[in-house]
Amino acid sequence: MSFASTQFLAFLAALFLVYYAIPQRHQWKLLLAGSLFFYWFAGWWCLIYIGVTAVTTYFAARKIDALARGQEAWLREHKAGLSKEERKAWKARGKAVRFRWLLGCLLVNFGVLAVVKYTNFVIGNANAALSLLGGGQLPSLPMVLPMGISFYTFQAMGYLIDVYWGKCPAERSLGRFALFVTFFPQLIQGPISxxxxxxxTLYAGHSWDSRQIAMGAERALWGLAKKLIVADRLAIPLRTLVADPERYGGVYVLAVIFLYAVQLYADFTGGIDITIGVARMLGVQVTENFQRPFFSKNAAEYWRRWHITMGTWFRDYLFYPMSVSKPILKLHQRCRNRFGRFGKRISVHTCSLILWFVTGLWHGASWNFIVWGLLNGIVIIISQELEPLYDKFHARFPRLKGSRGWDLVQVLRTFWLMGTIRVLDVYRDVPLTFRQLGTVLTGCRPGTLWDGSFLELGIGGGDWLVAAAGxxxxxACSLLGRREPVRERLARHSPHLAWGGCVALIWLILIFGVYGIGFDASQFIYNQF
Amino acid sequence: MKRNIRAALLWGAILCAGLWLLNALFMPKYMSDIPEGALIAEYYREETSHDVIFIGDCEVYENFSPDLLWREYGVTSYIRGSAQQLIWQSYYLMEETLKYETPKVMVFNVLSMKYGEPQSEAYNRLNLDGMRLSPQKLAAVRASMTEEESFLSYLFPLLRYHARWDELTGEDVKYLTRRDIVSDSGYLMNVEVRPAENVPAGRPLGDYSFAPACWDYLDKMADLCEKHGVRLVLIKAPSLYPYWYDQWEEQIEDYAARRGLAYINFLELTGEIGVDFSADTYDSGLHLNLYGAEKLSRWFGAWLMENCPVEDRRSQENYARVWNEKSAAYAARKERLEAEWSGKNPA
Structure with missing residues (x-):
């Protein structure tokens, strides 16, 4: 059930009406039932996967929590009779037991994710290697990826690790925990809460709040408008440009970089706006996932502002633990001894590259994503290494730093750099992507931009205008909403503006949305991850 | 709380009014182009009842002249025809018509028996968009939808026609709330002449049987007419193409005999009627032009008077007033179209 479907609208309307009609103490139960129904719609078998994750994580977290409490209580009771070393040894033993539970659960859940997502990728690579060696071929397996598995697995595992670290207590109710894992607005493309x-706010009772509901509806409609008016409209010329790379090289590749950046932004932030808006209509606060990423001045900042919850997940649960792990500490020591000041940074960069490798792999089982991830890591490492040079440059031209013109240069540079790396998402394979990027230098004919060729890519002049207006x-909303979102500011002036915004957005979506016969409302791009 | 409810009601009303306006604006008007799309809705503007209702595809709305039936026989009739009308659409139109009036005779053209499945979204729209919202319309939509279509878009046509935003013209504004009359009691007049030459023979088919769904709907039509005391007459209009196979003819003849229905295949009567396919067709034999349609109607009017319980109503004031106006419009249209056609063919 896509967010951009009439089924979803009908489902949401029914759920919404019942939600505010029943006693508040039962609202979370309705959300759970609704979420399971939503997930069942994608295929009953998907419920098995998400059920395994919810149940194993719930029991593992409860066990880890109980072990920690039991061990603490025992220690408090016997504190007087134990020496410092004995206490330390006792704690270490307890931690090892808890770690075994953690590891077991992580292995089960990441194992399931790895099997369904990467088996055929591994088989494909094995076949490529076998064909080089003149061997036979392994058959690929009929794997179907359960909806949102990458998102809910990471969310559940984040919770488990938090329980293990003692950052949050284990949830006592299996139903409530299942709701945390399956909460339908964020199930298919995050954020990873x-x-x-x-x-x-998920389990609390919520009374009718007109303002919150209007604001939530307005945000969801804004997201739907981004998706249906901009993203799906640009998807049409993009499909044409990517389908025939031989014909569309040079300046068209620049167009792909630009258009895909806008399309992906409209698609992904549109989906997240719907998620946050729908949750807000139900009284639930979901974490923001974007912070005006295209205004970033460098790659590291961009990744702090784009898909924020994924970035912080990898940072907190992979990068930090990896940085203080024994092998990395050993590497750090060795490199420092051997290469001095630069050596100190080798271990950090190694962790960075591993992080970006995994990030790429998380996005998809293909070399395109792996190379995309690694390139992001390399760009960030290079910019960190070049920092002293930048400092020298700014010392030479002190008026440049902080000036609007220089900020704009940095923003545009980051936009195009990130966009160039991102085209690995769209072309068939890595060599083709680099070949296409090469044509920008070898076969760029800028005249194509204004000789009418762009009107032959599947949409006409009017559509280009609508996409540009969108x-x-x-x-404009990003620029004006630097401190406070535009819709919040307008609604403060008059509550009528929130309702008026909803009505205007409905009209705009109905008229200019790309849907109906002849158009397939495309799946949200991040659904596939 | 009261203020919130007032605001919600206000904005709800604004939303609905806007949606109504947008629906009206974006619906194709079928005034200057594809007038076939306007035929179904025109029926609701009829002021008097009819003794004969024609139901079917282009072979009825292009081949029969209700005006001639009135002028020469005093028979009041109307054609509820539309392009590639499928048999289930004909059935639901028949059912809907019986809500408004009970004619003496229903005439159904059997060509649509050849289509056992939904065919094309474009034709569905021409047939169904004009119907008023009713259980019959909903049933017709459900029966007609191709896989790509959505039911909701028949209730809110904006969902289908929103992509016309860059095709809107002054006509869409001009006809926002009203329409001109494009037909003469459902007859779409054409005075052009394009003789039938080299009419292709039908290529052999693997299976000549009509689909079970078509028989079901034909049965339902017969039952419906029987229930309402309406005489159902099956016809096959004298169109040379699409080809009408002997095997199809046999099946319809058998069916008509079995159900005790009249069946007239005009293809076998063209000589008697006087249809001349070198002068009486405007598209090489697919449809008759005005002159052919009047010949056919003249013959059929006589048959109706002889075989059906229809009456000459020319002396009835309420009918005469309406039909004399219609005749005047018919004559004016004929004159205008003939002048246009002579302009195109000065010889």
Whole structure:
């Protein structure tokens, strides 16, 4: 059930009406039932996968929590009779037991994710290697990826690790925990919420709040407008440009970089706006996932502002633990001894590259994503290494730093750099992507931009204008909403503006949305991850 | 709380009014182009009842002239025809018509028996968009939808026609709330002449049987007419193409005999009627032009008077007033179209 479907609208309307009609103490139960129904719609078999994750994580977390409490209580009771070393040894033993539970659960859940997502990728690579050696071929397996598995697995595992670290207590109710894992607005494309954040409003009773509902509806409609008016409209010329790379090289590749950046932004932030808006209509606060990423001045900042919850997940649960792990500490020691000051940074960069390798792999089982991830890591490492040079440059031209012109240069540079790396998402394979990027230098004919060729890519002049107006509206909202979102500011002036905004957005979506016969409302791009 | 409810009601009303306006604006008007799309809705503007209702595809709305039936026989009739009308659409139109009036005779053209499945979204729209919202319309939509279509878009046509935003013209504004009359009691007049030459023979088919669904709907039509005391007459219009196979003819003849229905295949009567396919067709034999349609109607009017319980109503004031106006419009249209056609063919 896509967010951009009439089934979803009908489902949401029914759920919404019942939600505010029943006693507040039962609201979370309705959300759970609704979420399971939503997930069942994608295929009953998907419920088995998410059920395994919810149940194993729930029991593992409860066990880890109980062990920690039991060990603490025992220690408090016997503190007087134990020496410092004995206490330390006791703690270490307890931690090892808890770690075994953690590891077991992580292996089960990441194992399931790895099997369904990467088996055929591994088989494909094995076949490529075998064909080089003149061997036979392994058959690929009929794997179907359960909806949202990458998102809910990471969310559940984040919770488990938090429980293990003692950052949050284990949830006592299996039903409530299942709701945390399956909460339908964020099930298919995130954000990857933390238990501590989401649980604050997820289980509470919510009374009717017209303002919150209007604001939530407006945000969801804004997201739908981004998706249906901009993203799905740009998807049409993009499909044409990517389908025939031989014909569309040079300046068209620059167009792909630009258009895909806008399309992905409209698609992904549109989906997240719907998620956050729908949750808000139900009284639930979901973490923001974007912070005006296209205004970033460098790659590291961009990744702090784009898909924030994924970035922080990898940072907190992979990068930090990996940085203080024994092998990395050993590497750090060795490199420092051997290479001095630069050597100190080798271990950090190694962790960075591993992080970006995994991030790429998380996005998809293909070399395109792996190379995409690694390139992001390399760009960030290079910019960190070049920092002294930048400092020298700014010392030479002190008026440049902080000036609007220089900020704009940095923003545009980051936009195009990130966009160039991102085209690995769209072309068939890595060599083709680099070949296409090469044509920008070897076969760029700028005249194509204004000789009418772009009107032959599947959409006409009017559609280009609508897409440009939509992208312009997104840009304006980003510029004006630096401190506070535009819709919040307008609604403060008059509550009528929130309702008026909803009505205007409905009209715009109905008229200019790309849907109906002849158009397939495309799946949200991040659904596939 | 009261203020919130007032605001919600206000904005709800604005939303609905806007949606109504947008629906009206974006619906194709079928005034200057594809007038076939306007035929179904025109029926609701009829002021008097009819003794004969024609139901079917282009072979009825292009081949029969209700005006001639009135002028020469005093028979009141109307054609509820539309392009590639499928048999289930004909059935539901028949059912809907019987809500408004009970004619003496229903005439159904059997060509649509050849289509056992939904065919094309474009034709569905021409047939169904004009119907008023009713259980019959909903049933017709359900029966007609191709896989790509959505039921909701028949209730809110904006969902289908929103992509016309860059095709809107002054006509869409001009006809926002009203329509001109494009037909003469459902007859779409054409005075052009394009003789039938080299009419292709039908290529052999693997299976000549009509689909079970078509028989079901034909049965339902017969039952419906029987229930309402309406005489159902089956016809096959004298169109040379699409080809009408002997095997199809046999099946319809058998069916008509079995159900005690009249069946007239005009293809076998063209000589008697006087249809001349070198002068009486505007598209090489697919449809008759005005002159052919009047010949056919003249013959059929006589048959109706002889075989059906229809009456000459020319002396009845309420009918005469309406039909004389219609005749005047018919004559004016004929004159205008003939002048246009002579302009195109000065010889």
């Amino acid at each position: 933390r238990f501590g954040d989401l649980s604050r 992208a312009g509206a997104m840009l």
